Amino acid sequence: MNKNMNNMYPYFFLIPAILIYGTFFLVPTALSFFYSFTWWTLTDWEFIGFDNFIQFFQEPSLRIGFRNTLVFAFTTMGGKVILGLALAVFLTSKIRNKDLLRSIVFFPALLSTIAVGYTFSSMMHPTKGVINTILSFIGITGPNWLGNPDIALLSVAMTDIWKGVGIATVIFIAGLMAIPTHYYEALKIDGGSALQAFWHITLPLSRPAMNTVIILALIGGLRTFDLVWAMTGGGPGFSTDLLASIVYKQYAAGFFGLSTAGNVLLFLFVALVAFPIFKFINRKEVDL
């Protein structure tokens, strides 16, 4: 065996992975780029250039879709970061039944999104739902959570935060546990308060965990579909349409080429939003 072969040898181990990745990821991705330029009925197709993209940009609910997608992604991301960090700090402090509490916080992440969606949409029913019934006991007339176009999207975002905060918390807990305890000891000797400990040690040093949460929550939020679909179906009217639900509706209507073009745009959109943010926050990371 010559030297060259020896160098090649380890790469052979990559073949199965490359085959699987190629068949199930690269080929479909390339195909969807191709079909986005066609009039496509699943059985035959015709090349029509950029028509689908032009058509997609004329979609009347698209403006709402773009805005909603951004609002949803950033709201849920913010909620998950803030709540997740707060819960993680609480769950790493000296409290009893820590393990039980951690399990409870993580529990919603195990549930099926569709089930969560249906449950919450019945709980948010304006007159018969649990939430408004409880609110009426303390004399508050609850809003029409999912029926009011102005707040429907936020109601869905709240549900998404409830469901996703468990994962964020776990990531934060891992991050907090990695902070060496001697920083806190040093602060204590210097007479620093708990607030100072959080502000000057916990917050900056949990940065890597926070970046992970931000990126995961943001990408997850940008391509959310299932929860919105289960809770509102994009309605009332078009008020909770997200990019993904617009793409889905076009697919369901049989506009296969058009919806593929929408998917390609969604892909580019997620990349355009996520990459700069990823770069930006990584620059701010500090070493432990």
Added chain:
Amino acid sequence: MIKRQRHWVLFLLVTFIAMVLLAACGGGDSEETSGGTNSEDTGSDTSGEAVELSMLVSETAMDDPGFVAVLDAIEKDLNIKTNVEVRPGGPEGENVVKTRLATGDMADLLLFNSGSLLMALNPSQYFVDLGEEPFMDNVMDSYKEVVSSDDQVFGIPAKSSQVGAWLYNKKVYQELGLEVPRTWDELMANNEKIKEAGKTAVITTYGEAWTSQLPILADFYNVQAEVANFADDYTNGEAKFANTPEAQRGFERIQEIYENGYQNEDYTVATYDQGMQMIAEGTGAHYPMLTQVLPIIEENYPDLVDDIGVFPQPSDDASTNGLTTWMPDAIMINKEAENVDAAKKWLDYFISDKGIAAYESKAKSIGPYVLKDVELPEDSYAAVEEMQVYFEEGNIAPALEFVSPIKGPNLPQICTSVGSGTMTAAEAAAMYDDDVEKQAKQLGLDWD
């Protein structure tokens, strides 16, 4: 060593949980229910030559006890067992059908909409032409038109026809001394009185968006009466909702109902089932709906179903007063089916006297049949008897989706936007015209 064991236990536990979760997720998709065979095992399939046919139906079909009864009768008399697969309704279900047709994975028999939605499937590519079959002679020509393209006929009617109209609660009408309206203004005056009496005047159930379309779809008789060639011009891309005031009127009617506050408090999230309950119990007086709700209401509120009457969506002119009718869904045979002969026998039986008798032994029709020489039974629903008058006098017109191959997919969302005050009728009409144009492009119609 102990630590290691713990790792193993943990690993097994995680694997177990993951598998349970995976199993739970995968379960819902392809439920197969056998067509009522477990309820009635008559033992006649002992000959050993039983033929099995698979059939794809929408979820609401199996709620119809009449349909299930026909499947049982077919198994008993023809020894053909129907293995029913249930798909969701609405656009999701259409999607399932399109995908399965395209991938060559269609069941032997398909129950699907007639009219524009069937045309969108490109039927001549997938379904057996039934034009030459003797049993098709029983089917009325008006029905054949909505299941035909390229001079081929593809389906038989799966049940009776029905209408899209205003269901009203007769007890409420009696109580408040109201009369069935002949014009839109009279209807709105009735609504005002009902509202003052503290009841819901117009039941609205946007929790299931498709129900929002009825006031515009049921208005088509009125559109047709004033603009006779609207359907053709609309199909050719010449007439639009936005530039045809008579057509746009449908959206305006939805807007007027909203602006006057005639809807139930929870209209944005109320469901179809809740709507049925309200109209049956009389907490709501009107429900613009398809008469397909009658058997479901009968099942849930058997004592109340005859309190429900029906009148056409009124126009602005008392002399124009007629019902917009819906043709029944169709049953088609897949070209790729292994046993096309058995499938033809199946269809033959389904619309034969025996088939109709089996259907009526368990369910009542929701309108006149589209089969020749089939009379409505004497114990029909009160609402259906009220409809009969319009049919006899010829004051009926098929809904737009049966006379034109195009129906925009976003109509439910557009109607809910108008009906919840986030869009005006004019905006809605313009938006729907764009939606329709997209559909026309997809169907390959040349509009430019």
